[in-house]
Amino acid sequence: MPFVEQTLSMVSKHENVFADLTIRPSKVWQTYNIVVAAHEEGVMDKLLFGSGFPLGNAGECIETLLGFNMLLGDTKLPTVPRGSIRNVIERDSLELLGIKHASIG
Template sequence: MIVDCHTHLQCSERGKLTEEHQRLCKNVDACFVLAGAGPQRNEWNADLETYLRQTPKAYGFAAVNPLDNDITTKRLKSLKNQERMVGVVLYCAEEDFHPAHSRALQLYEAAEQEGLIVFFHNCPPFSQTATMGYAQPWLLDEVARLFPRLRIVIGRMGLPFYLQTLCLLGKHENVFADLTIHPQKIWQVYNLIMGAYEAGVMDKLLFGSGFPSAEPDHCIETLLGFNKMLADTHLPQVPREKLRSIVERDSLKTLGIK
């Protein structure tokens, strides 16, 4: 089972990538599709809803800004009733709101009640106007404590603050992180994986490609070939079965998606 837990249908440089994404879906068993943030949020959420109806392998996360969107239980129930819409994605840094803002807490309460996952997409590249202070994973500690049944996913390991993410993964049963790597950034990949291994939280990592920034096949090749990258060094390695378990994890089951 290969589930790509971090993909997008659009990017600022290439626009809409519907056909390219459908090609990606042929190479995985399932994938999470995250709607984008910003003034086009409603349009992108509508595009996502349409795409989910056309693509059986895709599971959607609607983009929500709790400061200016409807966050009532009724609204989230409506989201959940859409075909394979399984959660919401928040861009706290880019949209300039604290993850524990009172309005955000109302959203989490409704999401927990409706069984929706909350995906925090607070990761590079940041725009010049982003508030990086709101991207720090430790801010989610309060959220995880207040809503222990809320399933939380931290995007891209919470980079550049991944050490905070590792602490949260070890502390809270309901917190997970997607290991979306840049295959060309070898030293970054090494530190992410070795940090998770030494922290004993490899079972909390979900595979992701970050498409269109990378392709799942390339990311899988990098992860499974992790120890080969270290062949001519004296750096510690990670058991191959631990690496394979990330790639082959049934993230749908892990996150309670039926």
């Protein structure tokens, strides 16, 4: 994935800059490296969940994000707290960006 370090640097330096974390379930190692880099840079709260559609669906992408720490159980590779990952998945991205929800009805 090109420009990950540069993107995370920009996100960390500017209050109103966010990054889309588009997940590709077939690229677990790539996802792992991006999430670890974001965690180490301290910008997990500025990542917006993306399903990777049409290359993946939301369920597969959530499983990929929540599952990669389990793959590392018997290794000494760094992990990311599950709570930090869940926050990316569950947060209200529209609210984070200051966008009002459309009224239904």
